[in-house]
Amino acid sequence: MGRASSNMLRSALLGLLAQGPRSGYDLRKQFAETPMQVFSDSPGSIYPALQRLRREGLIVEASPRRRSGRRRQDFKLTPAGLRELEAWLRRPITRQDVIRSLDELMLRFAFTGEVLGVARTREFLRELHAQLSAYVAELESFHEAAAPHMSLSGRLALQSGIDGFRLHARWAKEALGELQRAQT
Amino acid sequence: MGRASSNMLRSALLGLLAQGPRSGYDLRKQFAETPMQVFSDSPGSIYPALQRLRREGLIVEASPRRRSGRRRQDFKLTPAGLRELEAWLRRPITRQDVIRSLDELMLRFAFTGEVLGVARTREFLRELHAQLSAYVAELESFHEAAAPHMSLSGRLALQSGIDGFRLHARWAKEALGELQRAQT
DNA sequence: GTATGCATGTAATACGTTACATGATTGT
DNA sequence: ACAATCATGTAACGTATTACATGCATAC
Numbered sequence A, B: 001m002g003r004a005s006s007n008m009l010r011s012a013l014l015g016l017l018a019q020g021p022r023s024g025y026d027l028r029k030q031f032a033e034t035p036m037q038v039f040s041d042s043p044g045s046i047y048p049a050l051q052r053l054r055r056e057g058l059i060v061e062a063s064p065r066r067r068s069g070r071r072r073q074d075f076k077l078t079p080a081g082l083r084e085l086e087a088w089l090r091r092p093i094t095r096q097d098v099i100r101s102l103d104e105l106m107l108r109f110a111f112t113g114e115v116l117g118v119a120r121t122r123e124f125l126r127e128l129h130a131q132l133s134a135y136v137a138e139l140e141s142f143h144e145a146a147a148p149h150m151s152l153s154g155r156l157a158l159q160s161g162i163d164g165f166r167l168h169a170r171w172a173k174e175a176l177g178e179l180q181r182a183q184t
Numbered sequence C: 001g002t003a004t005g006c007a008t009g010t011a012a013t014a015c016g017t018t019a020c021a022t023g024a025t026t027g028t
Numbered sequence D: 001a002c003a004a005t006c007a008t009g010t011a012a013c014g015t016a017t018t019a020c021a022t023g024c025a026t027a028c
Helices: A008-018 A024-033 A043-055 A079-090 A095-100 A102-115 A118-149 A152-183 B008-018 B024-033 B043-055 B079-090 B095-100 B102-115 B118-149 B152-183
Strands: A059-061 A074-077 B059-061 B074-077
Touching (some): A008 A024, A008 A074, A008 A079, A074 A079, A095 A102, A102 A118, B008 B043, B008 B102, B043 B074, B118 B152
Antiparallel strands (some): B059 B074
16 A cells, blocks of 8 residues: 555665765766666655655764765664665565566665675575576476467567576576675 | 656557557456566556557557457557557667666567568667667776775676676677578 | 856656456356 | 456555756856
């Protein structure tokens, strides 16, 4: 009921603010100038989202740490905000997540490493790999059954999808190895 | 103003209806049971979307081609609907499309093959490959500059993103080859 | 002292989501 | 006759999008 679905921007804001205090403008710049460009940098999305988080007590204004005389409103996480972030990070990975919001899972991966530590990140990757492998298998069996009746472009598009998930699965495995090396 | 952004569901409905008359329920089943599961199969999204398309004159009721005594409302594209579909398919591929809606581009690819023919599809793939390569290069140079200051998980996540785009670029090239073989 | 960019905000609109509602038709 | 499933719809809610608005610092 309402309190809904993914709300990826909300989580991204919490995750970034967990790294340290930032202003809305800082966040907009980060969305605009880094590979986080999946997020809109328009003020109409970010400022209202920050106000909502503030109203819910998940973030508060931080001491204005002004690096200039400019008006500037920094925010930082509250304990409640950190709890919500961690709850998001710890959500079990579902088949639906893999299908409909792989982007969000990758975001969760990045923040998990920074917020919950290496051990938990490796669990995350194992779960992710399992779900991805399962879905790849599903797609392959669909492909086998349906390919004969599909158009060439349909088949090629499906193949691209399968390849993408397979690549992510392989990536998860390799990342797991890298974390292991870094941990020891 | 308003008439906005991607509206991927709208385009998907037009594309599917271009293949032949279907009912809302058919479309829901297709979303639920095929790899098109990026789309929600909930009635609250599909039926309103169909009503909007009908009100705009892009689709009309088709003769009820009933395969049972059940109530059933089939829709088919109007000439205006086909025009809008083709306009969507012919939109130039932007950097933003690649970053924020690769899914939509893959959908466009599939329908382009079915609606506009092989020649146009190959143009599409060339454009797509160019945009993907350009963005991969961008990401690589960001990676080179920023990697030293990033956390391990941040770096791994970024690497996954780069790999994904690189894979799509390679796919576009291979698909181009397959279409060429099929065309001759 | 005027333009440019910093920094935050708001209004209109459309859309997806969840949940609920409603008949009609098969199957048993 | 009754349950399950077919098939379509509606209502409340939250949120992204686009475009516009505002005020204050710097820079020149």
